[in-house]
């Protein structure tokens with residue numbers, strides 16, 4: 001699934017509707033678990049040994065949770081929490097926890113987002129900003145796109161005078177132990 005911000009999509013609503021029109025093949029949980037079992041065999045493991053017996057199912061559940069943002073929409077998430085307000089001072093929310101997964105290795109991206117906007121007649125519930133960050137983080141991501149999607153969502157929802165999103169994050173595929181650098185470069 002491609003989620004990149006496109007020049008022809010200039011509001012969050014358009015972005016959501018473009019996503020909902022994409023037709024994805026249906027895959028059952030059993031088929032997903034079978035794929036994980038195949039992976040384990042490919043890695044040289046015995047998927048029937050006691051410790052791994054339920055691992056395929058657990059991996060599927062974990063991945064579904066980590067990517068649940070694919071099944072969430074801004075409309076549902078906001079539930080009307082955009083308010084008309086005569087405010088023009090900058091609103092800043094710092095240190096929003098970010099737990100995402102890189103789309104190249106499906107390994108964790110862990111960090112914090114700082115989100116600021118200058119209202120232009122509309123404000124949004126503060127907790128909703130964290131939920132917007134979470135919705136986009138719970139997808140397979142690159143940090144650049146995650147940052148843009150959060151900014152684009154706020155831009156579309158609030159039409160503010162300005163919006164800024166900064167994400168500081170650690171990518172497990174970049175920082176994992178001693179040979180990680182060579183391994184990472186080998187991936188490209």
Ligand SMILES: [Zn+2]
Nearest residue numbers: 102104105173
């Ligand atoms: Zn990666």
